[in-house]
Amino acid sequence: DGGITQSPKYLFRKEGQNVTLSCEQNLNHDAMYWYRQDPGQGLRLIYYSQIVNDFQKGDIAEGYSVSREKKESFPLTVTSAQKNPTAFYLCASSRLLNTEAFFGQGTRLTVV
Amino acid sequence: AQTVTQSQPEMSVQEAETVTLSCTYDTSESNYYLFWYKQPPSRQMILVIRQEAYKQQNATENRFSVNFQKAAKSFSLKISDSQLGDTAMYFCAFMTPHNNAGNMLTFGGGTRLMVKP
Numbered sequence: 001d002g003g004i005t006q007s008p009k010y011l012f013r014k015e016g017q018n019v020t021l022s023c024e025q026n027l028n029h030d031a032m033y034w035y036r037q038d039p040g041q042g043l044r045l046i047y048y049s050q051i052v053n054d055f056q057k058g059d060i061a062e063g064y065s066v067s068r069e070k071k072e073s074f075p076l077t078v079t080s081a082q083k084n085p086t087a088f089y090l091c092a093s094s095r096l097l098n099t100e101a102f103f104g105q106g107t108r109l110t111v112v
Numbered sequence: 113a114q115t116v117t118q119s120q121p122e123m124s125v126q127e128a129e130t131v132t133l134s135c136t137y138d139t140s141e142s143n144y145y146l147f148w149y150k151q152p153p154s155r156q157m158i159l160v161i162r163q164e165a166y167k168q169q170n171a172t173e174n175r176f177s178v179n180f181q182k183a184a185k186s187f188s189l190k191i192s193d194s195q196l197g198d199t200a201m202y203f204c205a206f207m208t209p210h211n212n213a214g215n216m217l218t219f220g221g222g223t224r225l226m227v228k229p
Binding site for chain 2: 031033035040041042043044045048058088090092094096099100101103105106
């Protein structure tokens with residue numbers, strides 16, 4: 001089935017550690033996005049990419065990094081510089097221009 | 113910058129009744145798209161309905177319809193014949209298509225809807 005797969009579903013990180021969240025899509029979409037969701041709030045854009053080997057910062061990119069080496073994959077690294085990383089992270093993808101975004105099932109990251 | 117405001121943090125409705133969720137937005141763009149997404153307890157984001165700003169006709173998808181008031185920058189969602197499965201967080205979202213900037217969505221803060229039996 002076509003879709004977006006995020007892994008793991010739950011992730012625990014010790015303070016000071018970097019962690020990488022996986023996002024893979026088989027929808028042949030060009031654009032991919034990472035959003036962060038905090039309790040009781042809407043989603044905020046972290047990074048997005050329209051093409052392989054190119055990506056742009058969103059509204060809250062500080063403390064995060066991404067790569068786009070393959071069209072299908074857009075991993076997000078939460079670095080130790082991110083002050084408050086505990087949140088729910090959603091990956092999405094879309095065709096370019098004027099189209100619906102499809103979302104993965106999310107990763108819940110908790111700092112312990 | 114675009115902003116999206118949902119003024120109702122929580123709402124409840126009796127099963128089979130009708131409920132309307134409010135959304136207002138602010139933009140200087142003339143070409144844009146508006147969406148309502150549903151996030152059930154599973155936390156999967158599901159597209160409910162979308163509206164193109166250039167279309168005057170309000171979008172409808174089965175029991176879901178919108179009231180799009182472009183001049184007032186208002187985009188409300190009406191759910192008719194509410195079902196228990198409609199219980200979820202509902203997010204209003206805005207998008208302006210840009211060739212070089214992707215289709216990023218700007219989300220409102222959400223409305224938690226509870227459908228009561």
